[in-house]
Amino acid sequence: MDIEVKMPDIGLDKVEVIEILVDINEKVKLEQGLITVEGDKASMEIPSPISGVVKNIYIKIGEKITTNSLLMMFEVDRIDSLSKKKENYLENYLEKDININFKKKIKTDILFHATPVIRRLARNLNINLSSVIPTGPKNRILKEDIELYQNHLKENILEENNTININNYNKFNTEELELSSIQKITGENLHRNWTTIPHVTQFDEVDITVLEKFRQKYNNEKKIHNKISNNITILVFIIKVVAHALEKFPIFNSSFILNNKKIILKKYINIGFAVDVNNDLFVPVLKDVNKKNIEQLSFELQLLSEKTRKRKLNTSDMTEGCFTVSNLGGIGGSWFSPIINAPEIAILGVSKSQIKPLWNGKEFVPSLMLPLSLSYDHRVINGAYAARFITFIGKLLSDIRLLIM
Numbered sequence: 001m002d003i004e005v006k007m008p009d010i011g012l013d014k015v016e017v018i019e020i021l022v023d024i025n026e027k028v029k030l031e032q033g034l035i036t037v038e039g040d041k042a043s044m045e046i047p048s049p050i051s052g053v054v055k056n057i058y059i060k061i062g063e064k065i066t067t068n069s070l071l072m073m074f075e076v077d078r079i080d081s082l083s084k085k086k087e088n089y090l091e092n093y094l095e096k097d098i099n100i101n102f103k104k105k106i107k108t109d110i111l112f113h114a115t116p117v118i119r120r121l122a123r124n125l126n127i128n129l130s131s132v133i134p135t136g137p138k139n140r141i142l143k144e145d146i147e148l149y150q151n152h153l154k155e156n157i158l159e160e161n162n163t164i165n166i167n168n169y170n171k172f173n174t175e176e177l178e179l180s181s182i183q184k185i186t187g188e189n190l191h192r193n194w195t196t197i198p199h200v201t202q203f204d205e206v207d208i209t210v211l212e213k214f215r216q217k218y219n220n221e222k223k224i225h226n227k228i229s230n231n232i233t234i235l236v237f238i239i240k241v242v243a244h245a246l247e248k249f250p251i252f253n254s255s256f257i258l259n260n261k262k263i264i265l266k267k268y269i270n271i272g273f274a275v276d277v278n279n280d281l282f283v284p285v286l287k288d289v290n291k292k293n294i295e296q297l298s299f300e301l302q303l304l305s306e307k308t309r310k311r312k313l314n315t316s317d318m319t320e321g322c323f324t325v326s327n328l329g330g331i332g333g334s335w336f337s338p339i340i341n342a343p344e345i346a347i348l349g350v351s352k353s354q355i356k357p358l359w360n361g362k363e364f365v366p367s368l369m370l371p372l373s374l375s376y377d378h379r380v381i382n383g384a385y386a387a388r389f390i391t392f393i394g395k396l397l398s399d400i401r402l403l404i405m
Helices: 082-095 100-111 116-124 143-173 181-196 209-224 234-248 294-309 383-398 400-404
Strands: 002-006 015-020 033-039 042-047 052-057 070-075 199-207 254-257 262-265 271-273 275-277 280-282 323-327 346-350 354-359 364-377
Touching (some): 042 116, 116 143, 181 280, 209 234, 209 383, 234 271, 234 294, 346 383, 364 383
Antiparallel strands (some): 002 070, 033 042
């Protein structure tokens, strides 16, 4: 008996034959690939719906074909179509008293639409196509659907394994700690600031060799005359320099109001400094920094630091800040990206100074270099302005005498 084999409906209007996989007089099995077609930037094999011998081939490579186009003529002794085979398969299982749920599952396998390439991919990945949600034309299962299902399956397995592993590990090797109230408040504020403010961080390195020599000389002389009991730190000079820079670049001494898109310029200069107390972060604020000298600022800095360590800060000590300095120089590290303390629009990070060789035009000279990290709100500050700001700070720190000019 001669049987015509036609192009099945694969959900595409027209495809191109790019490969013929069988020859005339070749014996073909059920679901064996007959041709490969290409359409919509994807190729697929067309399987044989029956078993038999190829009697004639009516298509050529490069030919455009559509649904129901005549592909080949088969000579068969018995029609053994895919659907017939599936039905017999179902009946055999039903005779063995397989429950009704499995019956429905087999029917689902019969009804889903997928090309041979997709079916082979699913078999290799051990994926049941009836569980995959189709997104292609006429509810056809695509390669992307297989990948999505596989990724979802992996995520579920990984999550389940992680949960089991973590639970087992936690029983013997971990300890749960509650966040302090300060950590919770600080964490919420930092998270909000990081997600709502477009941060950009400008990095620089400043030669503070001359400043450090002056600081040490000043402290030694004061100690000799018993006029001070505590050393003046580099942080005091940095805060004073920042105050001068805020006068020079007033846009940094502002707040950004998101709702009405306005910038509030401040006529006062208050600078906060971050203090770590047993993993709790506090930011006390020095008021009117531009109106006070180094010794006054040093005394207030020590006073506020002591109140912070004793947790005796009041509301006025931590409000009305214009700019923040986060100093990690006493701990270590080179650079970091500090998070802006909203509604401020910038923050300066200070890291540990190190001796490095600095070229002076003739030779390398050992110099004490201070790393600075300036994070700023890019909605208000552009990169060039930020570079000028941090360069100005570096210039003053390199030669503190410029403060009186």
